[in-house]
Amino acid sequence: xxxxxxxxxxxxxxxxxxxxxxxxxxxxxxxxxxxxxxxxxxxxxxxxxxxxxxxxxxxxxxxxxxxxxxxxxxxxxxxxxxxxxxxxxxxxxxxxxxxxxxxxxxxxxxxxxxxxxxxxxxxxxxxxxxxxxxxxxxxxxxxxxxxxxxxxxxxxxxxxxxxxxxxxxxxxxxxxxxxxxxxxxxxxxxxxxxxxxxxxxxxxxxxxxxxxxxxxxxxxxxxxxxxxxxxxxxxxxxxxxxxxxxxxxxxxxxxxxxxxxxxxxxxxxxxxxxxxxxxxxxxxxxxxxxxxxxxxxxxxxxxxxxxxxxxxxxxxxxxxxxxxxxxxxxxxxxxxxxxxxxxxxxxxxxxxxxxxxx
Amino acid sequence: xxxxxxxxxxxxxxxxxxxxxxxxxxxxxxxxxxxxxxxxxxxxxxxxxxxxxxxxxxxxxxxxxxxxxxxxxxxxxxxxxxxxxxxxxxxxxxxxxxxxxxxx
Numbered sequence: 001x002x003x004x005x006x007x008x009x010x011x012x013x014x015x016x017x018x019x020x021x022x023x024x025x026x027x028x029x030x031x032x033x034x035x036x037x038x039x040x041x042x043x044x045x046x047x048x049x050x051x052x053x054x055x056x057x058x059x060x061x062x063x064x065x066x067x068x069x070x071x072x073x074x075x076x077x078x079x080x081x082x083x084x085x086x087x088x089x090x091x092x093x094x095x096x097x098x099x100x101x102x103x104x105x106x107x108x109x110x111x112x113x114x115x116x117x118x119x120x121x122x123x124x125x126x127x128x129x130x131x132x133x134x135x136x137x138x139x140x141x142x143x144x145x146x147x148x149x150x151x152x153x154x155x156x157x158x159x160x161x162x163x164x165x166x167x168x169x170x171x172x173x174x175x176x177x178x179x180x181x182x183x184x185x186x187x188x189x190x191x192x193x194x195x196x197x198x199x200x201x202x203x204x205x206x207x208x209x210x211x212x213x214x215x216x217x218x219x220x221x222x223x224x225x226x227x228x229x230x231x232x233x234x235x236x237x238x239x240x241x242x243x244x245x246x247x248x249x250x251x252x253x254x255x256x257x258x259x260x261x262x263x264x265x266x267x268x269x270x271x272x273x274x275x276x277x278x279x280x281x282x283x284x285x286x287x288x289x290x291x292x293x294x295x296x297x298x299x300x301x302x303x304x305x306x307x308x309x310x311x312x313x314x315x316x317x318x319x320x321x322x323x324x325x326x327x328x329x330x331x332x333x334x335x336x337x338x339x340x341x342x343x344x345x346x347x348x349x350x351x352x353x354x355x356x357x358x
Numbered sequence: 359x360x361x362x363x364x365x366x367x368x369x370x371x372x373x374x375x376x377x378x379x380x381x382x383x384x385x386x387x388x389x390x391x392x393x394x395x396x397x398x399x400x401x402x403x404x405x406x407x408x409x410x411x412x413x414x415x416x417x418x419x420x421x422x423x424x425x426x427x428x429x430x431x432x433x434x435x436x437x438x439x440x441x442x443x444x445x446x447x448x449x450x451x452x453x454x455x456x457x458x459x460x461x462x
Contacts, residue, residue: 024408024424038375041414100426100438104416132425132440136406194442289414289423 008331009141009253011150013189017142022256024136026349029286030259030302037287040294040301043104047293051273052093052102052112059085063228070224079227083236084274087164090119090233091240092276098128101291118206121164121171121233123178125199126191133190135288139253139261145186149249151331153324158245162238175210178203243267243275246316250323250335257346258285260337264299264309265316282306305344307337362451362458365398369455376420376431378411381461386448387411388457389431391418396450397431398459404436404443 010017032040062082069075096102097113117124130145137143149158157166177183181200183191191199209229216225223231243265251261262281271279278284280295283302290298303309310316319335326333339345365379371390378401379386385401387410403410403422412423420431427441434445449460 024406037412038414043416100421100428106438129440135425192440192442195439287423289421289426 009151011141011147013142013145013186015142018189019142021137021140021143022349026256026347027286028257028259028344028347030305030344032287032298032301036301037290040287040290040298041101042294043101043291044293045104045108047291048103048108051276051293055085055089055093055273059089066227067224070222070227079232079235082228083232084239085236086119086232087234087236088238088240088274090116091237091244092274092278094120094122094124094127095131095278096276096292098124098131099288101289114202118209119233120237121168121175121206123171123174123199123203123206125195125202126174126178126187129190129192129195130187135285138258138285139248139251139255141253145190147248147253148245149324151253152328153249155321155324155328158249158324162241164234164237164241168234168237175203175207179207239271239274243271243279243313246310246313246320247278247281250320250327251337252334255346256349258282259306259339259343260346263316264306265313266309266311267313271313304340304342307339360460361462363461365450365457365459367456368396368452371396371457374415374417376411376413376415378409379459381459384461385409386459386461387420387431388450388459389415389420391432396452396457398448398450399429399431399434399445403427403441404445405440 012018059082062078062085066075066078066082069078093112094116097109097116100106100109102112103109114124117127134144134146139147141147160166178200183196213225213229217223246263246265248262251263253261255261259282262285264282265279267275267279277292277295280299283290283295283298286302287298299309323333323335363381365386365388366377371377371388373390373394374392376387376389379388387399387401389397389399391397399410399420401410402408403424405422405425405427408422408424410420410422414421414423415431418430418432419428419437421428422441425440426438427436428438429436429441429445431445434447436442436444451458
C-alpha cells in the first residue's frame with residue numbers, strides 16, 4: 001500500500017504507473033524436460049503451409065462466392081463466411097507469424113505476417129514491437145501496451161468491438177498518423193528508432209491500397225470492392241474478438257505468472273482453426289516459441305501445473321462478464337484462478353501496490 | 359591474456375543444441391552445430407537479457423525463447439528483431455572430448 005490518494009490506474013506507458021515491470025527470470029514457467037520442449041518448439045513448413053494454404057484457399061473461394069452472388073440475397077451468407085476467413089482468420093495469423101514460429105523458413109513467416117497484418121489493419125512493425133512488450137510485461141499496468149480491458153472495463157466497448165469498431169477505427173487512425181510520420185508518446189516507448197521508417201512506409205502502402213479500393217468502389221458505383229478488401233476487417237473479425245476477449249479479461253494484473261493472468265479455453269476444431277489455437281493462451285505466454293500446432297501437446301504436458309482449462313468460450317464468459325461488471329464498481333476485484341493441489345505455487349513477487357478509486 | 363576454461367564435455371550437448379555455461383559471474387552459451395562444430399557466445403539475449411540456453415537452435419541460428427530474436431551463433435550477428443545488437447562470440451577448442459572456451 002502506498003500513501004497515494006485513491007485513483008484509477010494509469011494504463012499509459014508514460015504515466016504515473018509506468019514503473020519497471022518484472023525481470024524475465026521472474027516469470028513462472030511450468031517445468032518441462034528440455035528434450036520434450038525442443039520437440040514442441042520444432043517448426044514445420046509442411047504444417048504451416050497446410051494450415052495457411054487452407055486458410056488462403058478458403059478465403060479466396062468464399063471471396064469468389066461473394067463476387068458470384070453479389071446482387072442476390074445469397075451474397076449475405078457468402079459475405080458472412082468470407083468475412084470470418086478474412087477478418088478473423090487474418091488476425092490470429094498476424095499474431096502467429098509475428099512470433100516467427102509458424103514456418104521453419106523465415107521468409108514464409110514474413111510473407112504471411114505482412115499479408116495478415118494488412119488484412120487486420122495492423123502495422124507490422126509497430127505491432128511486432130508492441131507485442132514484444134506484451135510478452136515481456138503481460139498485463140503489467142504502465143508497461144503492457146496491449147491491455148484490452150483497463151479497469152474499470154467497458155462492457156459496451158467489448159461488444160462494439162466485435163465489429164472492430166473500437167480498435168479497428170483506432171488502427172485506421174494509426175495508419176494515417178504513421179503515414180504522416182507521427183508516433184504517440186506510448187508508441188515511442190516501444191518502437192525503436194531503426195524500425196520507424198519501415199513502419200511509416202508500410203502504413204503509406206496500406207493506406208494507398210485502401211484508398212485505391214475506395215476509388216474503385218466509387219468508380220464502379222459498387223460496394224463490392226470494399227466488401228472484399230477493407231470492410232471484412234470489420235464485419236468479419238467478430239469471431240476473433242469474441243474468442244480473444246477471453247485471453248486476460250477480469251484476471252490479475254501485475255503478476256508474473258501466466259497461469260493466473262491468462263486463460264486456456266477448449267474450442268471446437270473450426271474455431272481453433274480460425275483462431276490458430278490461441279485458446280491455449282496460458283501455454284502460449286509461458287512458452288511463446290512453441291508453434292500453434294503443438295500447443296495442444298504442450299497443454300497436455302503442463303496442465304497438471306495449471307488451473308483447469310475452461311470447457312468452452314461460454315464457460316469463460318460466464319466467469320468474465322460478472323467479474324468485469326464487478327470491476328466497474330470495484331476495480332480492485334479480479335478473478336483468482338485456482339491452482340491444482342499438486343501445482344507449484346506462485347512465487348512471491350513484489351511490485352508496488354496501488355490504491356484504486358472506488 | 360588468454361584464459362582457456364573447460365566448459366563441458368562434447369557429449370554434454372546434443373547435436374544442434376546448446377547449454378548454459380557460467381563462469382566468473384558471467385553466463386555463456388556453448389553450441390554444438392549440426393555438423394558437429396562447437397561455438398560459444400554470451401549467454402543472454404542482447405534484447406532483454408533472457409537466457410539463450412532455453413531457446414531453440416535451428417541450423418546455425420539460436421532463437422531467443424522469449425521474443426524470437428535470432429542470432430547466427432557462429433558470428434554473433436543479430437538476424438531478426440527484436441534482437442538488434444550482435445552477441446559477443448568467444449573462441450572454442452575441443453581437446454580429448456572436452457570443450458574449452460577462451461573467456462575473459
